[in-house]
Amino acid sequence: MALLEVDHLSVTYTPRDQPANRAVHDVSFRIADGEFVGLxxxxxxxxxxxGNAVLRLLSPPAHITGGRVTFDGVDLTD
Structure with missing residues (x-):
């Protein structure tokens, strides 16, 4: 079982009076306990x-528009 699972994560920046900008689209990966990963x-x-989306540190106008992040079985995107 993976310690961190990111499934089809998408993040969009939606500033006022400007078109939306999709910064992350449909990203998926899994990291097992004790595993090291570079980006x-x-x-x-x-x-x-x-990284900010996975850690729940996004600030407006950024927001998660799809997907799921699960850490140790807990859904962080709820």
Missing amino acids: LGESGCGKSTL
């Missing part, structure tokens, strides 16, 4: 937004 990508590709 690589170009500047501006959504790494920090993904």
Whole structure:
């Protein structure tokens, strides 16, 4: 069983009077207890937004628009 499960997570920034910007789209991964994972990508590709979404640290205008994050069997996206 995975310690952290991210299933089809999507995050969108929706600023006032501007079009929505999808920063993370349909990301899924699982991390087992004791496993180490690195996240690589170009500047501006959504790494920090993904990390903030998993840790429930998103600030408006960012919000989770789909998917689920489960840590040790607890759904964090409720």
